[in-house]
Amino acid sequence: MRSALVLFAAAAILWSAASAQPLPSYSAAPTAPPTEPATSLTLNQALTLALDANYTLSSARYAADSSQGVVLQAGVRPNPILDIEVEDTSRKASRTTTTKLSLPIELGGKRDARIASAELTRDIAGQQLLQARADVRSQTVAAFFDVLIAQEQVALSTKTVEIAGDAYRIADRRVEAGKVPPLEADRAQVELANAELEKSQAASSLELARRTLSALWGNPSPQFTQAQGEVAVLPARPGLDDLAAALERSPYIQAARLEQDRARAQIDVERSKRYPDLTVSAGVIRNNELDRNQMMVGVSIPLPFFDRNQGNVYEASMLAYKSRDDYRALKIRLQTQLQQSASQFDMAKSTSARLASDILPKAETAFERAKKGFEAGKFGFTEVLDAQRTLFQARVRHLSALSDAYQALAQIDRILGSD
Numbered sequence: 001m002r003s004a005l006v007l008f009a010a011a012a013i014l015w016s017a018a019s020a021q022p023l024p025s026y027s028a029a030p031t032a033p034p035t036e037p038a039t040s041l042t043l044n045q046a047l048t049l050a051l052d053a054n055y056t057l058s059s060a061r062y063a064a065d066s067s068q069g070v071v072l073q074a075g076v077r078p079n080p081i082l083d084i085e086v087e088d089t090s091r092k093a094s095r096t097t098t099t100k101l102s103l104p105i106e107l108g109g110k111r112d113a114r115i116a117s118a119e120l121t122r123d124i125a126g127q128q129l130l131q132a133r134a135d136v137r138s139q140t141v142a143a144f145f146d147v148l149i150a151q152e153q154v155a156l157s158t159k160t161v162e163i164a165g166d167a168y169r170i171a172d173r174r175v176e177a178g179k180v181p182p183l184e185a186d187r188a189q190v191e192l193a194n195a196e197l198e199k200s201q202a203a204s205s206l207e208l209a210r211r212t213l214s215a216l217w218g219n220p221s222p223q224f225t226q227a228q229g230e231v232a233v234l235p236a237r238p239g240l241d242d243l244a245a246a247l248e249r250s251p252y253i254q255a256a257r258l259e260q261d262r263a264r265a266q267i268d269v270e271r272s273k274r275y276p277d278l279t280v281s282a283g284v285i286r287n288n289e290l291d292r293n294q295m296m297v298g299v300s301i302p303l304p305f306f307d308r309n310q311g312n313v314y315e316a317s318m319l320a321y322k323s324r325d326d327y328r329a330l331k332i333r334l335q336t337q338l339q340q341s342a343s344q345f346d347m348a349k350s351t352s353a354r355l356a357s358d359i360l361p362k363a364e365t366a367f368e369r370a371k372k373g374f375e376a377g378k379f380g381f382t383e384v385l386d387a388q389r390t391l392f393q394a395r396v397r398h399l400s401a402l403s404d405a406y407q408a409l410a411q412i413d414r415i416l417g418s419d
Contacts, residue, residue, distance in 0.1 A: 036214065041224035043144050049217040050140040051133065060132035067125035074118035075111065078104040083283075093288055100283030100296065108275025113268040120262035127258060130251035130417055136216065138414030143213040145406035147227040149399055150206035156395050157199035160388075163367075164188070164195040167384055170375055179377060191385060232356065234349050234405050237412065243338055251417040252334060256327040263320035270316045273309040276302040338415050345408035352401040355394060363391040 036049060051057065080103045087096040171188040175181070214222035238246070247253060278301050285294040370387035373379035 036217070036219060036223045038223045038225070040226055040228040041144075042228050043141070046140050046144045046213065046216075046227075047137060050136055053217040054136045055218055057132050057136045060129045064125040064129040067122040070121050071115065071118040074114040077111065078106065078277075080104075083281075095288045097286040097288075098283060098296070099286075100281050100298075102279050102281035102298075105278045105280065107277055108272040110269070110272040110275075110277075113265065113272045117262055117265040117269050120258055120265055124255050124258045124262060127251045127255035131255065134251060134414050134417035138410045140213070140216050141413060142407055142410035143209065143216060144227055144229070145231065145403070145410075146209045147206070147213050148229050148231040149403045149406075150202070150209040151226060152231055152399050152402075153202045153396075154199070154206050156392075156399065157195065157202040160392055161192070161195045161199050163388060164192040167371070167374075167388065168192045170371070174377075184380070187385065191388070231402055231406075232352075234352065234402070235409070237342060237345055237409070240339070240342060243342060243412070243416070244335070246416045246418065247331075247334060247338060249417075250334065250415060252415070253327075253331060256323075256330050260320070260323045260327055263316070263323040267313065267316040267320055270309055270312040273312065274304065276304055334415055338412065341408045341411040341415070345405050345412070348401045348405035348408060352398060352405060355398040355401060359394050360391075360398060363387070363394045367391045 037045060080101060083098075083100040083102065085098040085100075087098075088094050168185070168188040168191070171185045175185045210222045210224075210227075211220065213227075214220070214224070237243075278299065281296075281298040281300070283296045283298075285296055287294065367384075367387040367390070370379055370384045374384045
């Protein structure tokens with residue numbers, strides 16, 4: 001009979017091993033790097049590169065995949081226990097050997113509660129992956145337009161150097177002709193030097209912006225020659241009602257809602273632990289002195305006189321209240337950020353349009369008139385210098401407004417998690 005019990009235990013262990021799901025294997029094989037174009041780079045190409053090769057995003061993918069293991073483990077049943085005891089090991093004739101197989105049985109719905117909580121954990125991880133994707137996409141869009149703006153600033157500073165160079169040559173010729181004092185040429189030379197310095201700084205800013213963009217797909221040395229896009233044409237944003245509706249589908253909001261559900265599910269998990277588990281056992285006692293086997297069966301169950309898991313139930317209840325308030329606070333914060341970003345975009349777009357349609361043309365006209373008047377001897381170099389600075393400031397302000405608009409759009413996309 002003892003042999004039959006041992007065979008039964010061995011068969012149970014073998015059946016458990018055969019029916020268990022295979023463990024996933026870890027493979028650290030490197031993936032093929034994405035191909036970055038060595039020519040112009042479009043926004044769609046930048047997004048494809050970043051979404052395929054960004055390390056933060058790939059890390060989030062692995063984290064989301066790992067949550068499937070939480071669900072798998074939650075559904076696992078307790079292992080049976082094989083217990084062998086030997087009494088009087090010194091004398092075989094009087095030795096007693098007890099072989100017992102025990103099987104824990106979970107009561108109170110523990111397994112179902114664990115699975116429900118684990119599935120919510122998996123769903124939250126999926127929403128967090130969408131959050132990471134939205135963050136990477138937003139960063140890529142913002143970095144791409146930073147490159148476009150930096151390219152425009154380099155072009156602007158190059159043109160400013162040309163203008164300052166023309167002004168210096170005109171002033172130098174007038175000094176040689178004795179029409180103006182040498183001070184005019186000195187001031188023009190200083191403005192040329194300042195313009196060249198601005199050009200050098202703009203080139204450095206462009207290189208930094210290019211490296212920031214390519215770093216999003218893991219390349220510290222960008223290969224693309226320039227970003228290709230129309231920076232001056234701003235898209236229209238959705239209405240506030242549409243943005244509010246889209247916010248309800250945001251992965252941030254969805255994850256916070258699921259967190260509330262998981263917190264409530266955790267209360268059920270802790271409540272189920274108030275019910276003690278039952279352990280049934282069966283075995284055989286081999287008494288060599290009497291030369292016979294004795295069957296034994298048993299049932300054990302803890303008596304919940306003191307520990308009814310009341311502390312963990314209370315903790316889970318308070319954490320459920322916390323998750324509810326966290327959701328409310330997050331929703332208000334995202335609504336506020338969404339409205340601020342929409343207002344920032346509207347203001348930047350309005351500023352950009354006003355500068356492009358009114359201020360910039362007038363500044364260019366004023367500068368051309370001042371330059372022609374200076375060449376004709378009607379104006380001094382001070383008027384040319386003031387007109388030149390006004391034109392430069394208007395162009396810089398226009399680029400700044402465009403940059404603010406694209407940053408606001410990127411922030412809106414990040415909050416909404418949209419594509």
